[in-house]
Amino acid sequence: MKKTGKGIGIMFYGTGYGNGYPDISRAKAKIDTDGRFTISSGACEVGQGAKTSLAQIPAEILGILTKEVIFDHEDTKTTLDAGTCAASRQTYNTGNAMKMASESLKRILESKAREILNLSEEEPLVFDNHEVIVEGDPSKRISFKQIANTADVGDLEVVEIFQAVTTKMNEETGEGNPYWPYTFGACGVEVVVDTETGTLDISKAILVQDVGRAVNPKLIEGQMDGGFAMAQGYALLEDLNIVKGEIKHHNFTKYLIPTALDAVEVKKIIVEDPESSAPFGAKGIGEPVMIPVAPAILNAIYDAVGVRITEIPVTPEKLLKAIKEVG
């Protein structure tokens, strides 16, 4: 018999190293003699989209296109340390360092432009297409290149360091500020359980993720799809089967992960609630997207067949045994 059930899972997650551990990102912004903008930071692109989304931050500040940002990343010979691509921390931490460096460079460019164009402190300036322009009087303008040509070596180069503020949690009282920022999410699924075989299908899925601010919605959707699939494997398939310290499921014949045939079309909702300490409000979501999925699946199983599964993965054997036990 096929039985249908629905379940939800909700979660919050602290991004960054946390617990007072120094969580530091560095970035260097500069204008070269050709007037081109370069930003360097040791953040690694590992497929999550750091190269794209982090480059959007200085582009926004300096009024240039993202593709015009020369972003030097990863290479430890040329970049400053921006910590690991772990703990869902790069958007927030390195994003902040890159924002600070870009803003500092912008202030330097403004001050140089005022000096060269003989402008007072009050005249408002805008940045567009590698130029600093007096707002309302576009005849008064100067390009980054012209500024660079009058500047001394090193004038148009700035390093900024961002450190996340967390404190060690008091182990006795549980008080403290072990992580910052936190991100929130929820998942809802509908499952169809075959009570004769113990197999189940996820017939509907919805995943909701607070991101602070969606720097790049398409990349976020990709992370949400990926996080859901990984959690689906975690909940239903993936088992290292460790016996006396030995991993028995040491290949993909035994350690099953979802294939395209298992993939579920997930309805994805991105919630934007800007975080005040974050770059343009944006928080990391790499790991958080995975967290509420397995609980939602287990709750849906309970709704469908009335059994509380407390051990994952919920293999057909386990589910069938549990269903038989409750009769």
Next chain:
Amino acid sequence: MKTINLKINGRKRQIEIEENERLLDIIREGFHLTGTKEGCGEGECGACSVLLNGKLVNACMIMAFQAEDSEVITIEGLGENEKLDPIQQAFIDTGAVQCGFCTPGMVLSAKALLMKNPTPTKQEIRRGISGNLCRCTGYEKIVEAVELAAKRIAETD
């Protein structure tokens, strides 16, 4: 040691092989075509997918001597000059790539599918790429990409 002839990405080549070398080894180490990836090395993940005489195979499961007088297409053989294959372009446009390790195999799998079935349904696409594992994308955008590529190929034909 043995010398074999084969056609790889449209070029006639000759290569010396060891008896125990796999097709994957000569592609990567012999011809330096490193777009083909080694994932599991036991035919489970599809990262080393290539076209052998027009058929999709795992290059880790084919011995090099079996490729004698054959025609092999790797990811480097797709597209013309500076123009990407429509499947590659669709992967970029839909954001179907994250870490990229499965991508060459995934693209060739899609190529093999569309050669046989130019107008696949979503389910046929899923089945067509089900031998290629991806840990990052959850497959959704890959399926979208193959759909888009099929649509674009149909429009240009």
